Amino acid sequence: MTQTHSAADIATVVQQTLQNFRPNRGFTFRSPAITVTGEYCVSQLGDALLELGASHVLMVVDRQVWQMGLLEGCESAIRLAGLQLTLFTEVEGEPDSELMTKGIEVLTQSGADFVLGIGGGSALDTAKAIAVVGDYHGPLTEFEVGGLASRKVGLGAIPTTAGTGSEATDITVINDVRHNIKVPIKGPALVPDLALLDPMLMLGVPASITAATGLDALTHAIESYVSKQSNLLSQAYAYHAMETVMAALPIAVGCGDNIERRFELAVAAYKAGLAFSNSGLGLTHAIAHQLGAKYHIPHGVANAILLPYVMSFNALCCEQEFAEVAKALGVSRDSMTPRQRCQAAIDAVRQLAADLGLPSSLREFGVLEADFDALATDAMADICLVGNPRQVTHGQVMQLMRQALEGEG
């Protein structure tokens, strides 16, 4: 029987083809306009803000980081440059729509022309949302970022943990309080104009958080490296991020005052952020987001538990890429076959998480198998799934969660 297609069908196919078409594997790569790095580089903050044309800065800060007095250097640098400063120090816990709305009110009332997020991933994501969402009042799920010009104020990010890479990325995730869902907002306007990486701001981060955020950065690098949407630049950044995290993270966890390793990790997390912002992530993040929302498992910990299982699952169609990952992780040997290298990469990730004392099973967080059906449905709709190299079914997602529930090796 001859199959017929309506004009609408054909238009859909053409649209899908165009969306997936990469002429000669070409790509567009976005990154912050200015990246300032180094010990005490906070002292250069004022100059960077002036270069970007800022005159009045709204600082969006983690309350805890603020109370610890960690940000006096940032404040001094801004004032010494002759810039006006308004503080918003209410970031606590995960970023949500109520906090974002409050921040937008402060931005409007102050008349600030530059939003600077300082703190962990929550402060940076909140700052990015404040700068981009502006006077939009509709449901967050329907908010469209638009292009580079859709942001009316400058945007900067200073991380105090090495993990999320939010200072480099085009995404923020906001918890919509009214509907109790996590809404990812993604677009070019979310890439900060300025990223400043000062390891001196990270010295006091506890070992357990250093370990979890470091595994988040490693997951960004690995998922980005094998993503269907990876490109030559994203893979280069991801490869170097893997090398550095593997070498520096154990020392930064075991010896938190090692400034050199802290600095290397900060740059590695930034590189991993650049990589995944320009390539997408994969199934580990798609599942971890649901476990974080339902059980409040720290994001890096959820990734650390899931990543070896997802790598094993994905190995079917990216054995060669994982062999390259093994090389980056320093566990590849000339005598190994590609399959052995692939397995060595998976084993290395599992061993690193164990060495750092991270949990190895979901059971430890009270995760229930009865929730897997709904969790798998949400994971299948997660924005991160698009980059995963292997097609996955609802049943396979449930099977992966079962393995991670018990920590089966």
Ligand SMILES: [Fe+2]
């Ligand atoms: Fe992540």
